[in-house]
Amino acid sequence: MKYSYFPGCSLKGLGRAYEESLLPVMKHLGVELVELDDWNCCGATAYMSVDETKAAVLAARNLAIAEKAGPRDLMAPCSACYLVLNKTKHNIADFPEINAAVQRALGNAKLTYSGNVPVRHPLDILVNDVGLDVIKEKVVRPLKGLKVAPYYGCQTVRPYATFDDAWNPTTMDRLLATAGAEVVHFPLKTKCCGGSLTGTVPEAGLRLTYILLKEAVRRGADVIATACPLCQFNLDAYQDQISRRWGPARIATVYFTQLMGLAFGLSPEQLGLKRNFVPMKPLQAEPVTA
Amino acid sequence: MMRIERRIKYEGDRVRGFAKEIMSVSGCEQLQSCIQCGTCSGTCPLSIYMDFSPRQVVALVRADFKNEVLRSHTVWLCASCYACTVECPRQIRITDIMYALKQRAIQDGIYPKRFPIAVLAKEFYEMVRRKGRITETLLVMRLFLKTNWGAALGSWRLGLGMIRTGRFGLRPEHIERRAELAAMLATADNGDGKPKERQ
Numbered sequence A: 001m002k003y004s005y006f007p008g009c010s011l012k013g014l015g016r017a018y019e020e021s022l023l024p025v026m027k028h029l030g031v032e033l034v035e036l037d038d039w040n041c042c043g044a045t046a047y048m049s050v051d052e053t054k055a056a057v058l059a060a061r062n063l064a065i066a067e068k069a070g071p072r073d074l075m076a077p078c079s080a081c082y083l084v085l086n087k088t089k090h091n092i093a094d095f096p097e098i099n100a101a102v103q104r105a106l107g108n109a110k111l112t113y114s115g116n117v118p119v120r121h122p123l124d125i126l127v128n129d130v131g132l133d134v135i136k137e138k139v140v141r142p143l144k145g146l147k148v149a150p151y152y153g154c155q156t157v158r159p160y161a162t163f164d165d166a167w168n169p170t171t172m173d174r175l176l177a178t179a180g181a182e183v184v185h186f187p188l189k190t191k192c193c194g195g196s197l198t199g200t201v202p203e204a205g206l207r208l209t210y211i212l213l214k215e216a217v218r219r220g221a222d223v224i225a226t227a228c229p230l231c232q233f234n235l236d237a238y239q240d241q242i243s244r245r246w247g248p249a250r251i252a253t254v255y256f257t258q259l260m261g262l263a264f265g266l267s268p269e270q271l272g273l274k275r276n277f278v279p280m281k282p283l284q285a286e287p288v289t290a
Numbered sequence B: 001m002m003r004i005e006r007r008i009k010y011e012g013d014r015v016r017g018f019a020k021e022i023m024s025v026s027g028c029e030q031l032q033s034c035i036q037c038g039t040c041s042g043t044c045p046l047s048i049y050m051d052f053s054p055r056q057v058v059a060l061v062r063a064d065f066k067n068e069v070l071r072s073h074t075v076w077l078c079a080s081c082y083a084c085t086v087e088c089p090r091q092i093r094i095t096d097i098m099y100a101l102k103q104r105a106i107q108d109g110i111y112p113k114r115f116p117i118a119v120l121a122k123e124f125y126e127m128v129r130r131k132g133r134i135t136e137t138l139l140v141m142r143l144f145l146k147t148n149w150g151a152a153l154g155s156w157r158l159g160l161g162m163i164r165t166g167r168f169g170l171r172p173e174h175i176e177r178r179a180e181l182a183a184m185l186a187t188a189d190n191g192d193g194k195p196k197e198r199q
Helices: A008-012 A016-028 A044-050 A052-069 A079-094 A096-108 A122-130 A132-138 A171-178 A202-218 A229-237 A239-246 A256-263 B018-023 B029-033 B039-043 B054-062 B066-071 B083-087 B094-108 B117-131 B136-147 B149-154 B156-164 B178-191
Strands: A002-005 A032-035 A147-151 A223-226 A252-255
Touching (some): A008 A016, A008 A229, A016 A032, A016 A229, A016 A252, A016 A256, A044 A052, A044 A079, A044 B094, A044 B117, A052 B094, A052 B178, A079 A096, A079 A229, A122 A132, A132 A171, A147 A202, A171 A256, A202 A229, A223 A256, A229 A239, A229 B156, A252 A256, B018 B029, B018 B054, B029 B054, B039 B054, B054 B094, B066 B094, B083 B094, B094 B117, B117 B178
Parallel strands (some): A002 A032, A147 A223, A223 A252
16 A cells, blocks of 8 residues: 655644654554655645635645656645645636646646546545554554544545545544544534634634633543644643633643554654643553553 | 714625625635525634624625725634535535635735734745745744734743744755746746735
């Protein structure tokens, strides 16, 4: 199993623990990832706010490079990258004027894109390509007794995901259950964390983050699992500010890949778990050994 | 002092052709079919902070009230969660309409000044245009420099936390083939016939 891999800026920056845990987990499962040559920023929500044509051109450069790399699916683990690359694919296919602008720009750089790069999320690849039965065989240290609130955020499942439901996705639930964790019923699993508003309009953004933290605690979760670098940062880094404003809501937030890695017997150090502001409590019983 | 304000819009406040302009944007064609059911406002996690609800914004755009929507806080509070877009019974891509409005507010320079979101979008845009990638910590520092020194000082604890957890990257990230990307973006600049943004 071989995929092109689009890390995106966050997985090299604030969200590097996502990459640090994703790569060994995929390797452990025999999934080969080839990082996209000279990939550029997907544009996230910001580029679309300034110029939609350039936003399409920017993201399309990555699709063109992926197409050149070979007939492989492109894995995009960050929610924003996953959304923007898929959105660009759809817009190029649906709107002739966007396609024309993109083709002109690509032509200028001697690149081509014919529309044949499936953009896939790791949750999709793990459940549908690798398969839960294969993953289960690799679990050597089941996350027994660990109560996890599965949090997907917005852009992984809305509006382009075909592998899971827009409001009640279950792929992460099933992966975590396969890893032996107790998955807590968490109806807020796709409610917005506030996105970049936590920094720009904290009175609104942080409140949304607070609601998620409080609800996860209320439902008895030990830890929140997420699949998005911005969600992870919001839920993890602002807990002191949030507690000062609205009262205590302390709980660790980690990437689902970090929990899978622990279940595969990898050490917390190998999985970037030291990068948390609010650390996850060590697993019960036998201490993890590398 | 008591502020006397007119709460009713006059015919003369309309900017003819604005609805048409927005509907010409890819993805915004369905605007006209809105039935004003309010599902978008109901699903929106941020509508309680907005001066106009998403439903009202759609109505205002459709009725050509350009200045009112471009000055409203609503478009800048949209976090792009796509809840409204997924739920709309008329398949209107409300999130994309919000993007179309953000672009026009930035072009015309009439976004509300206290919201640093427009500044963030522009700084992000510039960094990607020049480097091809984003270095998040540098981006946030530029944002603070341009908008709010106090907020920067108030965030020292957050900065320390990022350093402690090894997440504070100061090495500017960039792609190798920057000229290639620049050429592509320049093509888009000259090829789409849209007005240049005002700096």
